Amino acid sequence: xxxxxxxxxxxxxxxxxxxxxxxxxxxxxxxxxxxxxxxxxxxxxxxxxxxxxxxxxxxxxxxxxxxxxxxxxxxxxxxxxxxxxxxxxxxxxxxxxxxxxxxxxxxxxxxxxxxxxxxxxxxxxxxxxxxxxxxxxx
Amino acid sequence: xxxxxxxxxxxxxxxxxxxxxxxxxxxxxxxxxxxxxxxxxxxxxxxxxxxxxxxxxxxxxxxxxxxxxxxxxxxxxxxxxxxxxxxxxxxxxxxxxxxxxxxxxxxxxxxxxxxxxxxxxxxxxxxxxxxxxxxxxxxxxxxxxxxxxxxxxxxxxxxxxxxxxxxxxxxxxxxxxxxxxxxxxxxxxxxxxxxxxxxxxxxxxxxxxxxxxxxxxxxxxx
Numbered sequence: 001x002x003x004x005x006x007x008x009x010x011x012x013x014x015x016x017x018x019x020x021x022x023x024x025x026x027x028x029x030x031x032x033x034x035x036x037x038x039x040x041x042x043x044x045x046x047x048x049x050x051x052x053x054x055x056x057x058x059x060x061x062x063x064x065x066x067x068x069x070x071x072x073x074x075x076x077x078x079x080x081x082x083x084x085x086x087x088x089x090x091x092x093x094x095x096x097x098x099x100x101x102x103x104x105x106x107x108x109x110x111x112x113x114x115x116x117x118x119x120x121x122x123x124x125x126x127x128x129x130x131x132x133x134x135x136x137x138x
Numbered sequence: 139x140x141x142x143x144x145x146x147x148x149x150x151x152x153x154x155x156x157x158x159x160x161x162x163x164x165x166x167x168x169x170x171x172x173x174x175x176x177x178x179x180x181x182x183x184x185x186x187x188x189x190x191x192x193x194x195x196x197x198x199x200x201x202x203x204x205x206x207x208x209x210x211x212x213x214x215x216x217x218x219x220x221x222x223x224x225x226x227x228x229x230x231x232x233x234x235x236x237x238x239x240x241x242x243x244x245x246x247x248x249x250x251x252x253x254x255x256x257x258x259x260x261x262x263x264x265x266x267x268x269x270x271x272x273x274x275x276x277x278x279x280x281x282x283x284x285x286x287x288x289x290x291x292x293x294x295x296x297x298x299x300x301x302x303x304x305x306x307x308x309x310x311x312x313x314x315x316x317x318x319x320x321x322x323x324x325x326x327x328x329x330x331x332x333x334x335x336x337x338x339x340x341x342x343x344x345x346x347x348x349x350x351x352x353x354x355x356x357x358x359x360x
Contacts, residue, residue, distance in 0.1 A: 096147040
């Protein structure tokens, strides 16, 4: 069963440099899925803070993605490298409370193959649901 | 700066287990600089505790608050209006902060969320290194501002030991030899003459052996 059919709540933090029209492109999906999908554009994926990721999980997200631009293509040099470290740090924190580290995932967009944020999100929703609803959701 | 690291969550949970209303209190000074007890870390711990309780179907109430300093009464006093609403205070201050808060509110159980580790400096983003043992008898003026007691693995006042290899300490090759640094710096300053002085063993009575130390300045008193 894919993640959309499984009814998972998905939160996507993403570097807005990957899709200049992200504001428009994500509207249809937001309208279709309502609160089940939440997008958070970041000026750079390096802006992510473990507090954002924890906040998303605490607010009921079953799966949280952090989408970065391709490696070596960060407009701010090293933002996507920091993003990777922060995901890893936060995965350690959620493991301490018994959550699977897979609830947080880093997605690096491929170089030379630009995607819009809605295409990317639909691709993620179509992935097989390897985890169930979060126990935090209640 | 005083550095600290967060305790494992299991240890924190054990200490707060009997309580339902928990106030997590951060400190905006040293432990914020070393990313263990500032506003962000206080938020992270609060969030982790709430999620942990929810996933184990336990009802607790966790709120966060960060003081500019946990070791000064004027800042601790900001807890006065709220502390009665909680069963326990989980402090992300250093050991001094925890004790200072407990001293102001002796009837409230104050428990530490951090292990206080050392006095050190921020070397680079995410790296803190011990540089002072607070011995109470500073001799940095003789040693080109490199503390041999703290930074030499053997704590030699009259070094070097002769065991360093390519400027690195023989005890830990990741650490620069403190005595190599001392000699190089004194050479650059043209003050190698300072090495002629033979230093007697450190007077540790100024650091320990008489209970807690205190500094009292009459001119600063009210």
